[in-house]
Amino acid sequence: MDTHVLHKPQTGMRIAGLSIFFLGFLIFTSSLFVGQYQISKKTLTALSRQVPTERLVKLAPLQNRNYTSKVALLADIEKYINDDGQVQPYQLGEYKLAILKEANIGLLKENPGLFFLCSIVLAAIGALVFILAGLKMPAGIQHNHIFFNSAMSRGVLGISAAVYLIGFYVLLYWYPEYIVNLLILSDPVSDFIRNMPADRWFLYGTLYTFAVAVMGVRMFVKYRHNRYHLVRTGSVIFFQLGFAFLLPAIMERLNQPSMDLKNAWPLNYSFFMDWNLNSLTSSGGFGLFLLFWGIVLALIVVPAMTYFFGKRWYCSWVCGCGGLAETLGDPYRQLSNKSLSAWKIERWTIHSVLLFAVVMTVMQIANFLSDGNVFANYTWRVNQAYSFLIGSAFAGVVGTGFYPLMGNRVWCRFGCPLAAILGLVQKFKSRFVIVTNGGQCISCGNCSTYCEMGIDVRWYAQREQNIVRAACVGCGVCAAVCPRGVLRLENSDPAMRLNIVPDDECGL
Ligand code: SF4
Numbered sequence: 001m002d003t004h005v006l007h008k009p010q011t012g013m014r015i016a017g018l019s020i021f022f023l024g025f026l027i028f029t030s031s032l033f034v035g036q037y038q039i040s041k042k043t044l045t046a047l048s049r050q051v052p053t054e055r056l057v058k059l060a061p062l063q064n065r066n067y068t069s070k071v072a073l074l075a076d077i078e079k080y081i082n083d084d085g086q087v088q089p090y091q092l093g094e095y096k097l098a099i100l101k102e103a104n105i106g107l108l109k110e111n112p113g114l115f116f117l118c119s120i121v122l123a124a125i126g127a128l129v130f131i132l133a134g135l136k137m138p139a140g141i142q143h144n145h146i147f148f149n150s151a152m153s154r155g156v157l158g159i160s161a162a163v164y165l166i167g168f169y170v171l172l173y174w175y176p177e178y179i180v181n182l183l184i185l186s187d188p189v190s191d192f193i194r195n196m197p198a199d200r201w202f203l204y205g206t207l208y209t210f211a212v213a214v215m216g217v218r219m220f221v222k223y224r225h226n227r228y229h230l231v232r233t234g235s236v237i238f239f240q241l242g243f244a245f246l247l248p249a250i251m252e253r254l255n256q257p258s259m260d261l262k263n264a265w266p267l268n269y270s271f272f273m274d275w276n277l278n279s280l281t282s283s284g285g286f287g288l289f290l291l292f293w294g295i296v297l298a299l300i301v302v303p304a305m306t307y308f309f310g311k312r313w314y315c316s317w318v319c320g321c322g323g324l325a326e327t328l329g330d331p332y333r334q335l336s337n338k339s340l341s342a343w344k345i346e347r348w349t350i351h352s353v354l355l356f357a358v359v360m361t362v363m364q365i366a367n368f369l370s371d372g373n374v375f376a377n378y379t380w381r382v383n384q385a386y387s388f389l390i391g392s393a394f395a396g397v398v399g400t401g402f403y404p405l406m407g408n409r410v411w412c413r414f415g416c417p418l419a420a421i422l423g424l425v426q427k428f429k430s431r432f433v434i435v436t437n438g439g440q441c442i443s444c445g446n447c448s449t450y451c452e453m454g455i456d457v458r459w460y461a462q463r464e465q466n467i468v469r470a471a472c473v474g475c476g477v478c479a480a481v482c483p484r485g486v487l488r489l490e491n492s493d494p495a496m497r498l499n500i501v502p503d504d505e506c507g508l
């Protein structure tokens, strides 16, 4: 048999998959502009639970006016509902979103389920068809001219993807009213799972879960020869779908406080905020269980598991951010900066964010225990600053939006405060190590190229030096792409981990 033919991707299948994907993507994006807006009596009644009556009555002059664009309606809402300038900006944003969603009329509002199928589901099917065509290719990473691929090497396609992603995050966090139509098309799914309309976090969770699942299939296809990656990818899909998406939705459906059970402090930076502590302590046994679990997870489970398995048990097997990075972000892993200066910056930024998170948490707890007497309003301001700078701008806009520009682990490497804690444990007290058998190394550099955390793995391999680095998330890709089997991820005796070769023996 001609092996060259076997190694060719099925071009027809790829083109078909890509076409279906782009059709779904096009419908998804253009659905933002479908429909008109009208505030009817029914709209105002439906809004009575989301907007205070004294604000709603101010919309009376807008009743039954037809708006062809949301921009015009938004301007009028602001003018009428906030005529006294007393509504806080965040609250005003929430009101605008609720009003726009209820006021939408037309094709999308009448057929949200159809739009959901023809956009998100269709794009997912197209992506899967494209991915499955890869079964004709050899497994693993080949010398496939990845740095000549515009989508994966900061070319026009890569930059366009970044602009789209960044734009989406900016709208999601700060101008959700402009993506209200996407909430409408998610309503049927939200209603089915949670028995309530979709909000922007449900929309985000849905897109996130689809992305992890579909691109997880890509990982299954790409690493079908490697058991570590098959199980690891299965794990991130399971935790995203089950723990991050379905379980919190079911808790909401049962009118219980909801929480992603694997989202540990300080990644879950709102855990110790007063509204969350008040909600948990006033929700009976289940709320107290969540409070207990959140504390045990952060103080006992996370350090203990990291001692035994290193950072990888969380960052590459459980975490939602890691799950997205390892699936949606995998095509961009080679873009991580491997320079020494990036390593220096990484250590400063990640530990600064950890310090910020710790200070904020001390203020939150002191404020909660003192009934708001200690730090008072300052706690709220620090919470706001952290939410804006770290929770939204860094983790979301930069962390994911910059995948096609800076690689898939920008947030995990430079910003995540939980990764900082895990890294300290991994570096100083853990059994995890990457063992190198440098005698076999041919210095091809595959390991360094594909290390998403910017670790120059080859440098260690050439010196036959085991790798114990705080940043390493144990993704195992360095070992999978090494053509000589030089690298092994192991859990060994902490005392035996370091085999640093003295300078004079390695010729330095
Ligand atoms: S050193 Fe290897 S296992 Fe660690 S992050 Fe880099 S590629 Fe993944």
Ligand code: SF4
Pocket (backbone or CB within 6 Å): 440, 441, 442, 443, 444, 445, 446, 447, 448, 457, 458, 461, 481, 482, 483, 484, 485, 486, 487
């Ligand atoms: S360790 Fe393996 S992948 Fe890395 S440079 Fe050596 S031979 Fe290449």
